[in-house]
Amino acid sequence: xxxxxxxxxxxxxxxxxxxKGERPLVLAIPRGGVxxxxxxxxxxxxxxxxxxxxxxxxxxxPEYAIGAVSEDGSVHLEEQAGQCREEWLTRxxxxxxxxxxxRRRRYTPVRSPIDPVGRTVVVVDDGSATGATMAAALAxxxxxxxARLIAALGVAPPDTLxxxxxxxxxxxxxxxxxxxxxxxxxxxxxxQVEDSExxxxxxxxxP
Numbered sequence: 463x464x465x466x467x468x469x470x471x472x473x474x475x476x477x478x479x480x481x482k483g484e485r486p487l488v489l490a491i492p493r494g495g496v497x498x499x500x501x502x503x504x505x506x507x508x509x510x511x512x513x514x515x516x517x518x519x520x521x522x523x524p525e526y527a528i529g530a531v532s533e534d535g536s537v538h539l540e541e542q543a544g545q546c547r548e549e550w551l552t553r554x555x556x557x558x559x560x561x562x563x564x565r566r567r568r569y570t571p572v573r574s575p576i577d578p579v580g581r582t583v584v585v586v587d588d589g590s591a592t593g594a595t596m597a598a599a600l601a602x603x604x605x606x607x608x609a610r611l612i613a614a615l616g617v618a619p620p621d622t623l624x625x626x627x628x629x630x631x632x633x634x635x636x637x638x639x640x641x642x643x644x645x646x647x648x649x650x651x652x653x654q655v656e657d658s659e660x661x662x663x664x665x666x667x668x669p
Contacts, residue, residue: 470616530598589645
């Protein structure tokens with residue numbers, strides 16, 4: 463469906479072209495969303511930052527999100543999380559909170575957090591099966607009073623997009639296949655994005 467994340471980002475940037483001139487704040491979900499966020503921010507003449515949320519992967523299937531943890535400490539759980547042992551879930555939540563803290567310490571020297579208050583905000587991720595991570599990001603950001611909140615994903619199933627429409631002012635997703643296994647199956651190249659690449663991209667100024 464896509465050659466790589468950059469192709470997905472270019473298609474999203476085209477779909478979001480009506481935002482050019484508004485200097486939108488593009489908040490990418492690390493790490494896979496950051497290369498896409500850079501392309502979109504540059505195309506729309508906006509600013510790039512990150513929104514730190516971490517998914518809670520299902521036991522035995524870490525790519526399938528049963529919840530997510532936000533940087534503000536809030537936890538968003540899917541129905542499937544109720545099938546997990548409480549001890550396991552508590553430990554998984556704490557592990558993700560620690561990873562969020564570590565990432566913020568690494569990213570802050572190159573990009574201090576940008577305030578979304580009153581801004582047109584675009585939240586970017588490469589894709590989502592359940593929508594848990596994007597939903598957590600949107601819920602957290604909504605509390606910070608953006609003027610407009612937009613979810614932008616490379617690929618997601620229709621039911622996930624319908625759920626996100628209740629949390630965002632606009633949802634943009636070029637591909638919405640009914641048969642959905644994992645996000646990576648829709649990218650010919652879905653290589654892991656390293657923290658060093660995230661830091662490099664955050665340090666670039668928008669032309």
